Amino acid sequence: MDHPFKIEGQYVDIVGKNIFPAAITVSQGVIASVEKIQSAPSVFLLPGFIDAHVHIESSMLIPSSFACLAVTHGTIGTISDPHEIANVCGVEGIHYMIDNGKKVPFHFFFGAPSCVPATEFETAGAAIRSDAIATLLANKDIYYLSEMMNFPGVLFNDEEVMKKNCCCKKNG
Numbered sequence: 001m002d003h004p005f006k007i008e009g010q011y012v013d014i015v016g017k018n019i020f021p022a023a024i025t026v027s028q029g030v031i032a033s034v035e036k037i038q039s040a041p042s043v044f045l046l047p048g049f050i051d052a053h054v055h056i057e058s059s060m061l062i063p064s065s066f067a068c069l070a071v072t073h074g075t076i077g078t079i080s081d082p083h084e085i086a087n088v089c090g091v092e093g094i095h096y097m098i099d100n101g102k103k104v105p106f107h108f109f110f111g112a113p114s115c116v117p118a119t120e121f122e123t124a125g126a127a128i129r130s131d132a133i134a135t136l137l138a139n140k141d142i143y144y145l146s147e148m149m150n151f152p153g154v155l156f157n158d159e160e161v162m163k164k165n166c167c168c169k170k171n172g
Contacts, residue, residue: 002027002028002029004025004026004027004028004032005025005026006023006024006025006026007023007024007026007045008021008022008023008024008037008040008041009021009022009024009040009041009042009043009044009045010022010040010041010042010043010044010045011024011034011045011046012044012045012046014046014047019044020036021036021037021038021039021040022034022035022036022037022040022045023035023037023040024045031047046074048074048075048076048077049073049074049075049076050075050076050077050078050079050107051070051075051077051078051079052079053079053081053147054078054079054080054081055080055081055082055083055084056078056080056082056097057082057084057085057097058084062097062100063080063097063100063101063104063106063108064100064101064103064104064106066078067101067104067106067108068104070106071106076106076107077106077107077108077109078106078107078108078109079109079111080097080101080108080109080110080111081110081111081113081146081147082094082097082110082111082113082146083113083115083116083118083146083147085097086113086116086126086128087113087116087117087118087122087124087125087126088124088125088126089125089126090116090125090126090127090128091126091128091132091135091136093126094110094112094113094136094142097110098110098139098141098142109143109144110141110142110143111142111143111144111145111146111147112128112133112136112137112142112144112145112146113128113146114133114145114146114147114148114149114150114164115147115148115149115150116128118149118150119149119150129160130160130163130164130166130167133145133163133164133167133168134167134170134171137167137168137170137171138171144168145164145165145167145168148161148164148165
């Protein structure tokens with residue numbers, strides 16, 4: 001059972017562009033309230049950042065190592081598109097990224113790569129078709145359909161592209 005707790009310090013209000021003494025109440029792992037107070041310790045309290053679009057593989061690190069470095073800069077989570085590893089290793093690579101990411105206390109939100117390979121002109125180690133997208137989206141560790149790079153396929157109603165988009169709609 002998670003018991004609410006308070007922490008006091010200098011709150012960094014990013015939206016209001018202000019720093020002030022505050023008491024923050026945390027309940028069930030979520031900030032329940034931020035209350036201005038007269039004085040507080042000189043530690044700074046600020047929300048963690050979530051990188052809204054990243055290809056972890058581009059860092060040449062595995063997710064657990066990426067997290068160890070990112071957290072030192074205030075990042076607590078990522079919206080991660082495992083497109084590059086999927087291009088090389090297919091669905092197995094995506095599962096590797098998910099499993100490795102679970103080894104650290106960091107929030108990874110992985111998507112199902114929509115374009116593997118990215119184009120028909122690309123030489124890739126794998127291809128992910130709509131049936132694999134449907135299976136990935138049924139996995140509780142996959143949160144969304146990653147960036148649809150094949151915009152011509154969307155514009156011209158390419159059958160396989162549209163099937164991938166429909167899988168996403170079916171899975172909410």
